Amino acid sequence: EAGVTQFPSHSVIEKGQTVTLRCDPISGHDNLYWYRRVMGKEIKFLLHFVKESKQDESGMPNNRFLAERTGGTYSTLKVQPAELEDSGVYFCASSQAFGLAGYNEQFFGPGTRLTVL
């Protein structure tokens, strides 16, 4: 079974440009998360989808970030316009629907390293 995949693996753009990151979760996983690690600091939560609905977007830094998950499958995260402080590694994770167990492990993708010059 394929794991979580992310594209591209690396992206280098100039300040003011637009970048779109893509995440394909594990097939059948209803939950999809975006996280970001900036400059060697802790990994921080951005938002959480349940199927195509945004369950929690409290971690989105500002309105330059737009996430979508059309059809409840893959997700995109667009940064427009990009700023220097947006540089970091963007991780996507997915997990199965929550059941009686209360929590299911999140499986992470390899991340997209974004560099804004």
Place this chain on the structure above:
Amino acid sequence: AQKVTQAQTEISVVEKEDVTLDCVYETRDTTYYLFWYKQPPSGELVFLIRRNSFDEQNEISGRYSWNFQKSTSSFNFTITASQVVDSAVYFCALTSGSARQLTFGSGTQLTVLP
């Protein structure tokens, strides 16, 4: 509010030494889950273990063991007889209450020298 502290930024050991990675957490919820993830040089985050707040039993998996102590709010990770392949960044994480997202510590870079 939730918080995870990994005070050790970097640790370097020689192969076959034992090493313990510390993790201290904060949460006001009585139900919570703790995790350890490994990030090897290839970049992906690899799930290692999950522990819920009602299960304080320590766990051993091969050379890995975890010590969960609610009294000190700690969830420490020990690697016995370390190997070069254990070199990675290790993250401790927490989720609690109705939150579904993970709160991560800042990670500990472990380097195992041959």
